[in-house]
Amino acid sequence: MSYNVDRSSVFSFALETGISGDRVSSKRYLSNLRGMVADGAALEEMIKKEDMLVYEFYEMGVPEHPGDLAFGTSICYPGKVGGEYFMTKGHFHSILDTAEVYLCIAGRGLILLENLEGDSSYEVLTPGKMAYVPKRYAHRSVNIGKEPFVQFFTFRADAGHDYGTIETKGFRKLVVEQDGDFAVIDNPKWGGK
Amino acid sequence: MSYNVDRSSVFSFALETGISGDRVSSKRYLSNLRGMVADGAALEEMIKKEDMLVYEFYEMGVPEHPGDLAFGTSICYPGKVGGEYFMTKGHFHSILDTAEVYLCIAGRGLILLENLEGDSSYEVLTPGKMAYVPKRYAHRSVNIGKEPFVQFFTFRADAGHDYGTIETKGFRKLVVEQDGDFAVIDNPKWGGK
Numbered sequence: 001m002s003y004n005v006d007r008s009s010v011f012s013f014a015l016e017t018g019i020s021g022d023r024v025s026s027k028r029y030l031s032n033l034r035g036m037v038a039d040g041a042a043l044e045e046m047i048k049k050e051d052m053l054v055y056e057f058y059e060m061g062v063p064e065h066p067g068d069l070a071f072g073t074s075i076c077y078p079g080k081v082g083g084e085y086f087m088t089k090g091h092f093h094s095i096l097d098t099a100e101v102y103l104c105i106a107g108r109g110l111i112l113l114e115n116l117e118g119d120s121s122y123e124v125l126t127p128g129k130m131a132y133v134p135k136r137y138a139h140r141s142v143n144i145g146k147e148p149f150v151q152f153f154t155f156r157a158d159a160g161h162d163y164g165t166i167e168t169k170g171f172r173k174l175v176v177e178q179d180g181d182f183a184v185i186d187n188p189k190w191g192g193k
Numbered sequence: 194m195s196y197n198v199d200r201s202s203v204f205s206f207a208l209e210t211g212i213s214g215d216r217v218s219s220k221r222y223l224s225n226l227r228g229m230v231a232d233g234a235a236l237e238e239m240i241k242k243e244d245m246l247v248y249e250f251y252e253m254g255v256p257e258h259p260g261d262l263a264f265g266t267s268i269c270y271p272g273k274v275g276g277e278y279f280m281t282k283g284h285f286h287s288i289l290d291t292a293e294v295y296l297c298i299a300g301r302g303l304i305l306l307e308n309l310e311g312d313s314s315y316e317v318l319t320p321g322k323m324a325y326v327p328k329r330y331a332h333r334s335v336n337i338g339k340e341p342f343v344q345f346f347t348f349r350a351d352a353g354h355d356y357g358t359i360e361t362k363g364f365r366k367l368v369v370e371q372d373g374d375f376a377v378i379d380n381p382k383w384g385g386k
Contacts, residue, residue, distance in 0.1 A: 005292065006327050008306050008314050015208075015298065015321045066259065067290040067328045069347060097260040099198065101347050103296070105208065113201050121201050128208045130345075134199050135260045152323075154262060154294050154347040 003061065005068050005157075011060070015105050018073035018150035025056040028089070030081070036089060036167065038174055038189065039082030046081060053077060054086050055141070068157035074102075075150050076109060076143040083176040087112075090140025090171060094160030100133040103152045108145030110182065112171055113137045120172050122184055125151070138166055142175045144182040168192060196254065198261050198350075204253070208298050211266035211343035218249040221282070223274070229282060229360065231367055231382065232275030239274060246270060247279050248334070261350035267295075268343050269302060269336040276369040280305075283333025283364060287353025293326040296345045301338030303375065305364055306330045313365050315377055318344070331359055335368045337375040361385060 003009065013020045029051045030043060037043050046052070058072030079086040090112070093100070102111060104125035111131045114120040115138070123131045124144070133139045143149040174187045196202065206213045222244045223236060230236050239245070251265030272279040283305065286293070295304060297318035304324045307313040308331070316324045317337070326332045336342040367380045 005325060008304070008316050008327055008330065009325045010316045010318065011323045011325070013296075013321045013323065065328075067288070067349070068292050069294050069325075069349075071294050071323065071325075071347075095260070099261050099350075101262050101264050103206075103345055105298075111201070123201050123203045125203065128206045130204045130206065130264065132198060132202045132204070132262075132264075134201055135258075137201065152296055152345070154264075156260070156262075156349060157292075 005062055013073050013152070017148065018075040018105065020058055020073065023058050023060065025058050027056045028054050030054055033081070036170065037081045038084050038187065042082040052079065054079070055088050062157040064158040064160070066156060066158045069154050070157045070159070071152070071154045073150060073152050074141060075148050076141050077148050078143050078146050080177060085142050085144050085175050085177065085182065087142040087175065088140050089163055090138055090166045092138045092162040092165055093155065094162050095158060097135045098156045098159035099135050100139065100153060100155040101130060102133065103130045104128070105150050105152055107143065107147045107149035109149030109151070110142045110144050110175060112140045112142055112173060112175060112184070114172050118172065122173070138171070140171060144175065198255055206266050206345070210341065211268040211298065213251055213266065216251050216253065218251050220249045221247050223247055226274070229363065230274045231277050231380065235275040245272065247272070248281050255350040257351040257353070259349060259351045262347050263350045263352070264345070264347045266343060266345050267334060268341050269334050270341050271336050271339050273370060278335050278337055278368050278370065278375065280335040280368065281333050282356055283331055283359045285331045285355040285358055286348065287355050288351060290328045291349045291352040292328050293332065293346060293348040294323060295326065296323045297321065298343050298345055300336065300340045300342035302342030302344070303335045303337050303368060305333045305335055305366060305368060307365050311365065315366070331364070333364060337368065
């Protein structure tokens with residue numbers, strides 16, 4: 001579904017939940033995280049009980065023009081698989097040299113970042129905090145709180161998504177609960193080990 | 194003031210007010226609107242009493258790279274000059290073929306749009322509503338409410354600002370109060386008349 005970006009338009013999001021009545025969101029369930037979590041057995045146990053919604057986001061279908069902007073909200077729900085917090089798959093941009101902006105509007109979360117050369121970092125977000133994702137960095141949103149982690153995002157409309165690199169190799173870091181708070185630790189399976 | 198967009202970073206904004214403690218905002222007062230309002234005499238009368246703050250916004254100094262994004266908040270305060278609501282100067286982008294995204298996070302306002310060919314439109318924003326400003330359109334924010342009108346904006350970092358065209362010609366439309374609500378009317382002085 002796309003729309004005419006050559007006319008002005010308005011989209012509505014509920015600031016508390018990130019949900020928009022104007023579009024149908026894309027939804028990712030526990031089963032979509034197969035191969036992406038540290039504890040695959042814990043994931044399968046959870047799926048047997050209920051294939052829960054982990055996150056959803058809006059793809060507005062903005063045409064891939066370098067002068068346009070893709071935008072929407074992303075909502076990552078609270079939860080854990082084993083000790084690992086619920087998270088988005090994460091992606092590089094297909095055009096690597098394009099940045100992204102995330103404004104947190106509800107909840108408490110973290111953006112995990114890494115580039116192809118192995119530089120890794122993260123930023124903690126609460127409402128009103130905005131993360132700048134630099135060009136060339138893969139990024140993943142992680143809910144480290146108890147409420148939905150809601151962000152408004154914008155990136156250049158032609159940036160594209162490369163999910164494959166992360167699906168194959170994973171992120172170098174995991175975000176897990178330790179002693180009641182989050183900890184960012186090395187991913188022992190990074191690189192497909 | 195600029196910063197390193199090649200590292201991740203976080204900026205904080207108060208969602209209720211749009212104010213950031215991380216940067217000093219750019220401020221525009223009544224005296225900065227000379228030549229831009231319909232009722233110049235009313236403006237001078239107001240300035241004599243107090244050169245009030247009309248709006249402020251953040252310029253983060255993101256380097257002008259086509260892969261980067263400029264972002265910040267803009268806060269237009271409530272008020273009127275004659276019957277005309279407080280508003281920003283408005284601008285085209287220097288690179289005309291670049292869009293902009295505005296997410297309203299507080300207040301009630303309007304984005305006034307027009308292109309060089311004379312097509313004109315507007316969008317009313319309340320919290321959670323996001324306006325897509327198409328490529329090639331000048332845009333101005335107008336506060337039609339009683340509280341500060343706060344928006345989070347993003348555009349391509351190399352887009353640039355052309356304020357001169359609007360400073361010289363004005364917008365084709367004015368936003369004024371009529372019978373207790375806003376009305377968008379023709380600007381009799383448009384084009385420097």
